Amino acid sequence: MRILRTVIRRIVRAANIDYKGRKGEFKVNEILDTLSAEDTKQKHINNFTLLDEKDKSHQIDHIVIRENGIFCIETKNFRGVIHGNEKQEKWIQTIPSSGRKYRYLNPIKQNASHVYHLSKALGDKYKINSLVVMIRNNASTIQSSNVINLNELEDYLNNYNDGIHYSNGEIIEIYNSLNDLQADITNLEHVQNIRQTKREIIQGVCPRCGGELVEREGKYGKFYGCSNFPDCKFTKNK
The missing domain is CATH 3.40.1350 (Trna Endonuclease; Chain: A, domain 1)
Structure with a gap:
């Protein structure tokens, strides 16, 4: 219950x-x-x-x-x-x-x-x-x-x-x-796309361009950034 x-x-x-x-x-x-x-x-x-x-x-x-x-x-x-x-x-x-x-x-x-x-x-x-x-x-x-x-x-x-x-x-x-x-597209299809994006991030794949997420260090500490930077500026906090 x-x-x-x-x-x-x-x-x-x-x-x-x-x-x-x-x-x-x-x-x-x-x-x-x-x-x-x-x-x-x-x-x-x-x-x-x-x-x-x-x-x-x-x-x-x-x-x-x-x-x-x-x-x-x-x-x-x-x-x-x-x-x-x-x-x-x-x-x-x-x-x-x-x-x-x-x-x-x-x-x-x-x-x-x-x-x-x-x-x-x-x-x-x-x-x-x-x-x-x-x-x-x-x-x-x-x-x-x-x-x-x-x-x-x-x-x-x-x-x-x-x-x-x-x-x-x-x-x-x-x-x-x-x-x-x-x-x-349907709302269900959109939700499925969101879930796929989350899986890619976990696997170290950039969800924007398909590049590799690599560890970097910046002003606010370590983070993951796309290997295709500066063409792709996707980042994720570590």
Whole structure:
């Protein structure tokens, strides 16, 4: 009976996380819809699924194509206080009311994989900007300029400037190329792909490019990096 209760709790928690995630994506989509209505040159795609050269699937919450850049957006609807940075494998969520702590995969690393494969799919012709949006506006304790609050999203996109400027024709071309790349797979197939990726990491294989994961030492200590660096920047903490 105890095992059954544990299984039920896990199922309920997973369903709750999925619901909150979709709710967060909807809020971001509302903002992007408004921006697209105000700026007819902006295009965006939601719930984008990409198959890489190894037929592995990658689900991207939002892709935005604007005059000032291409943005790959990951949304997170975590409540409480979130602590993390770009290097950590997992972030820590603390619920103030109970003091409970939970660990989640670092969404910056998660989105870095999306950016890598998206860039490859587009022939490495464009710079893809990674952005993580915290739906509950609790990004202040996260150490990264690529993580922002939901209420900062509109200003961030409007004011972003790294010298890139796409014409309306280029925006439409990129948008059409992405639509052609949209994959039609089931959620079960995507979950199976995730499990395969985890197995590859355990076996010392880079899940992005198939290279070998080798031990390296950096500013934050020892870690595993892809042997194809700098072409592939996949890393995993030791």
